[in-house]
Amino acid sequence: MIIFNKEKYEGTFLEENIGITGENLVNEVEFTVNGFAGENITAAIHLRFSDGSVNSVAPQSVKVINNSTCLMWKISKNDIFCHGWVEVQLELRDGERLLQTEIIRLFAGESLPIEDKEYNNPNSETLALRDEVQKLWAKTAEQNEKIEKNKRVIEQSDLSFKEDKQNKAVVKGDVTAQSYASVEYLNNYYYDAEEVDRQITDLDETVTMKINLKADKADTLSGYGITDAYDKTYLNKALNNKLIKMPFDTVPAANSPNYVTSGTLYSSVNTLNQTIAKNKTAAENAIAAKYDSSNVESGTGSLTPGQAIYDGNEGSFNYVKNGRVVTVSVNITKLVADKSYIQMAGLPFPAKSESRFSSTAVYSTTNKLRNIRLDGSWLYINSPTDKFTDDEKINFTITYIRQ
Helix, strand or coil, rough: CCEECCEEEEECCCCEEEEECEEEEEEEEEEEEECCCCCCCCEEEEEEEEECCCEEEEEEEEEEECCCEEEEEEECCCCCCCCEEEECCCEEEEEEEEEECCCEEEECCCCCCCCCCCCCCCHHHHHHHHHHHHHHHHHHHHHHHHHHHHHHHHHHCCHHHCCCCCHEEHHHHHHHCCCCEEEEHHHHHCHHHHHHHHHHHHHHHHHHHHHHHCCCCCCHHHHCCCCCCCCCHHHHHHHCCCCCCCCCCCCCCCCCCCCECCHHHHHHHHHHHHHHHHHHHHHHHHHCCCCCCEEEEEEEEEEEECCHHHHCCEEEEEEECCCEEEEEEEEEEEECCCCCEEEEECCCCCCCCCHHHHHEEEEECCCEEEEEEEEEEEHHHHHHCCCCCCCCCCCEEEEECCC
16 A cells, blocks of 8 residues: 555555565555545546656546545556556546645566557557657658668769759850750740740730721821811911911001001000110119129137136127128127126127227126127127126127228
């Protein structure tokens, strides 16, 4: 008897053998699982043999005694696949409850019969798989023999008569006296029979359609059903009345097809043409006298402190010059804190001296009023009420007349 306490293996009253131990012949094994009982218990015994094959058998009896389940396994020849050590695991079910014990090892002696091929065991998928593997090995050996046979035939063949792949042409330019067209070449540059038949059929249908659409032979426009073209009679009449044969009227006449060369209408048209010519000349002269765009210049630059005591202040500018008029957009990007007056030099063109007598008031980025005065190419910036701060900047635009 082999005893389990629920899943855990506890021990046995026999040796861990199935079969022969000395002179002792054992053909049945009893299992007791303590701590698992129920009214509808089913059981299975799972076996794994040393050659990797597996089998599952049902015990001949399942009994519940007190709080234990007892199984009786009477070993038959379809149970054992391979002699030697066998791994055994019990599986018990009671409704939705499931218990699987630890795996133990038992020994199957050679006196026990093993399953033969004629025995029909629906649970013995392993033997069927083993037979399939043996058939596969036999088939593999047969195929290997065929491969070796073909290899010997190839080795004994004269390969000098085989195709030289290097001389096989694939594109049209490669076909020479020393090369020949490959199947790929023929597929690329020639139609096969089906393609030729299809092309001929398509061409025949196209030609037939074109013939059916062709007009019958005729020698006049009306013979082809054309009714909206100029005919010979109309063209001859139009050519006979063309300009080179038409006379001119010196005096306008009602409904006359002739051109007018004198009279009030002619004089008015002539006067208008002269006026147009005169206005054209005046316009050309005015355009020639317009301001030359080559005097327009634009660019950028940087402002520098006018003296060393104003170092740390920074600025830049964009300018446009049109003749003697200069417009400068100034950006004072850095002001030294706790100062109320700076001088910055570097404007692109010096202003006329009269500019020094005027100034401009602007607001800085801190919303403080600052005074700007222009003198030559220098800017003088001062704060009339307070001092500059680190984060303060000034942006303004001035227009002046250069020297």
